[in-house]
Amino acid sequence: MKLSLRKSAIAVIAAGLSSTIMPAEQVSAVEFARKNLVVPDGPRAGELWDDSLTPYIAEPLMLSMTESGINEIAVRKSAQTGFTTLLLASVSHFIAIDPCRMMIVQPTTGALAEFNREKLSVAIQQSPTLKRLVKDQTSRSGEGSTAQAKRFPGGSLKLAIANSAADLRSSTIRKAFLDEVDEYPDDLDGQGDPIGMVEARQESFLMSGEWLRMYISTPTVKGSSKIESYFEGGDQRYWKMPCPGCGEPFKFVFDRKYFKFADEFPHDPYYATPCCGTVILPHEKIGLMKKGQWVPEASRPGAYPSYHFDALTSPFVPWEKIASRFAECNGDPLKLKVFYNLTLGMAFDMKGDAPDHVRLMERREPDLKRGHIPAHGLVFVGTADVQMNGIWYLFKAFSPDRQSWRVDAGYIEGATDDPHAGAFLKLEELRTKQWPDAFGQRRTVDAFGIDSGYRSHVVYTWCRGKAGVFALDGLDGWSRPPIGQPKPVDINYNGQRIRNGVMLWGVGTWSLKGAFYSNLRKEGRAAGQDTDPPGYCHFGGWMDEVYFRQITSEYLGTEKFKGRSRQKWIPRVGYENHLLDCEVYGDALGEYLGISRMTPQEWSQLASIRGVPADAIDADLFAPAPIIATHQVRAAAPSTEAAEVPATAEPQDAGRDEGWYSTDNSFWDR
Incomplete structure (x- = not known):
């Protein structure tokens, strides 16, 4: 008979230690x-x-x-x-x-x-x-x-x-x-x-x-996007899938030649593969995506893995939503930037060259009367920029499709060291003025903004207690919203916030300037087009060269900063930019008031309040202008960049793959 001996004490200790000394199973x-x-x-x-x-x-x-x-x-x-x-x-x-x-x-x-x-x-x-x-x-x-x-x-x-x-x-x-x-x-x-x-x-x-x-x-703007630089510094991998028709690997790109949809709801999107034209329907996207794999397009020694992935391939975003988002942009540069960044995962190519100020002066409309709000101008704002010996100001009005009209602009001479005297007295007179409109009524501004960057304490005092008045602070950076959350700047000696004190509103000026310059480049009836496109800027015949030189006073340049390249707005030598700031602040107030968010029904209600005749109010009139032209989008091979879309409404540059837009203005032309 064999005896089964118990484990020795050493064996027991060794077994216990092994469970703590041995590394965990590598998973x-x-x-x-x-x-x-x-x-x-x-x-x-x-x-x-x-x-x-x-x-x-x-x-x-x-x-x-x-x-x-x-x-x-x-x-x-x-x-x-x-x-x-x-x-x-x-x-x-x-x-x-x-x-x-x-x-x-x-x-x-x-x-x-x-x-x-x-x-x-x-x-x-x-x-x-x-x-x-x-x-x-x-x-x-x-x-x-x-x-x-x-x-x-x-x-x-x-x-x-x-x-x-x-x-x-x-x-x-x-x-x-x-x-x-x-x-x-x-x-x-x-x-x-x-x-x-x-x-x-x-x-x-x-x-x-x-x-x-x-x-x-997610990226921001070409030339400044950090993730764009890191992606391009790597081997640039894209998610490629086998074509259901011929088996050739391809990737989804936002190109209207391949990604097809109607401009109006229902958009009925589908994808035609670039290799053989096989049609892929929306419900087939996820199944096809699951068959894909990462393929680098820039393999080279020393290149680390870098990946691009966007909503076209994502299992969480329907193609119908992507088509709807693009249609809703309707040529608005701010919305297109958001679409590029958040839907396409691409850096937006911000156009930074303003048109020649002399060419802009040629677009002046002699029928526009100074100090009168035009029929389209349902939203009305004013802005000001304080300087040492005077104040620059601008009043402009917006239509439902973001067209804008300058109602008044100029310079108030006078001291600016006292909020209750000098130039501020005339500014207050303009702010509270009753402006005549096209329907026989008089209106005050819906919002008024003033730059607080110079003589801040004086500006805060002038703003205090005034309803609808915004103390504004221009902020650099491409990821800033048009107008952000306010912060209190009125505090007492104990550091406590003053009740009903002044709030400071940050304005993301960089993207707003890009959008403004994009709108400036749009051409309308004054250039022989059939209609004025959404976002078009109207100028009265009373406007002088000083205004046009100031609004074209900056350009988008590239600089080396702390070892990296970035794009920023640079003033032109010898040009003042105060009215450009006023324009940009006015656009920020327009966004605050919802010109890009209001529904057709809300625009109709506002039109009724403004005194537009009841028989002229039609919900369709206040809807964003439909995209009616064929989009001329560059045909991209599978190895090209993942997005080619119309960036702005610029008929004169149609050869640059950009669409153009139109709307019916029959009533407003009477």
């Missing part, structure tokens, strides 16, 4: 995400991540692993593509399998708080594996997580904002995830580029090669 990032990552939001919220719906996420996720040897990954994307999951999945894998010190950088405090609250924290709490590893914020040991850092065995995840030098200077990190990089400042408190500051935090890992930087963003 790929994709496999880990499938089993552990719970989708925090969207239509699959609360479910385990399923990459069969978004197969394009798998490759960059695998390449983010340390074992891949890849150090940089760039993703240029549109909205609603699911690439936030890439960031969450990669971070989760490092927390559980390859712990280290990491950092996620968001552009602003608000963006970081929202990301932490609605995505990262939700993903951690809903995953048993991550919840067990990430220390709770309520820990009193001093080693628990905080609002700015998630701590776990072997590492930590710092949450930082791109406009805080303290956040970006304070720690050494191995992995950096930079989200929405196009919204990062170009220079942070005079200390340099935020991305460069992140790079400096990874110096210690350069020799070992264990570092990673992932850039993810």
Whole structure:
């Protein structure tokens, strides 16, 4: 009989130690995400991540692993593509399998708080594996997580904002995830580029090669877009699918030669492949997308993986919605920029050359009477720019299709150091003036804005207590909205906000100037066209050369800034730009009042309030002008850029692949 001996004490101890000394089983990032990552939001919220719906996420996720040897990954994307999951999945894998010190950088405090609250924290709490590893914020040991850092065995995840030098200077990190990089400042408190500051935090890992930087963003404007530069610096991978007709690989591009739809609802979109013309219907898009794979178009030594993905291929955005968004742009440069950035994932080519001021003067309309609001001008605004010895001012009115008419403009001479005297007295007279309109009524401005950049304290005092008056502050940058959220600037000696004090409204001047110059280049009846296009600018015969020189006083130039190229507005030598500022501020107020958002019914109601005869009010009259011309869009081969769309309504440049627009103005021409 054989005796079965019990294990020795040494064997028992060795077995126990092996379970802690031996490294955890190496699981790929994709496999880990499938089993552990719970989708925090969207239509699959609360479910385990399923990459069969978004197969394009798998490759960059695998390449983010340390074992891949890849150090940089760039993703240029549109909205609603699911690439936030890439960031969450990669971070989760490092927390559980390859712990280290990491950092996620968001552009602003608000963006970081929202990301932490609605995505990262939700993903951690809903995953048993991550919840067990990430220390709770309520820990009193001093080693628990905080609002700015998630701590776990072997590492930590710092949450930082791109406009805080303290956040970006304070720690050494191995992995950096930079989200929405196009919204990062170009220079942070005079200390340099935020991305460069992140790079400096990874110096210690350069020799070992264990570092990673992932850039993810929607782009902004050509020549200034950071993610555009990072995408072009990589091997430029596109998601290509086999053509159902001939099997040739192709990618979806926004080109009306291939992506076809009606300009009016229902748009009935479909895609005709560039290789053999096989028609792909909207319900076939997702099935075809799942058969695709990443194909680099710029492979070369030293090029890191860079990816482009947009709404045309995304399983979350229907083609009908894409067609509708483009039709609603109707030539509006501001809307087209948003469409390019958020739907096509492309940088917008902002046109920065103003027309010659002499040519603009030739377009003056002698029938327009100074000081009278024209029939189309349902929205009426005024703006002013304060200088040392006087104030420049402008009043203009907008129609439902964004055409604009100058009602009055000029310069008020006088001292500007007292808000109750000098030039401010005349300005107040103009602000409160009752202006005659085309229907026998008199109207005051719907909103009045004044630049507070010079003699701010005087401007604030003048604005205080005046309804419908906006203290404005022009802000640089391509990602700024036309007019943002206000902030209080009236405080007492104790630092407390004054009740009913002045609010300061930031204006994103860079995009507004691009849109204004685009509208200036449009030609209408004065140039022999049948109609005046949406956004067309009307000038009265009373307007002088000073005005036209000032509104054409800047151009879009490229400069080197902190080692990077960027586009910015540059004043022309010897030109003043005060009336250009007034024009731009007026457009910001128009956007605030909703000229780009009001429905035809709302325009009809406003027309009734303005005194337009009841028999002339027709909802169709106030709808955006339909696109009636054939779009001449450059035929793009599968290897060309992913978007060629009409940028502005410029009939004189039709050879540049741009459409033109028209509307019926029969009543208003009486």
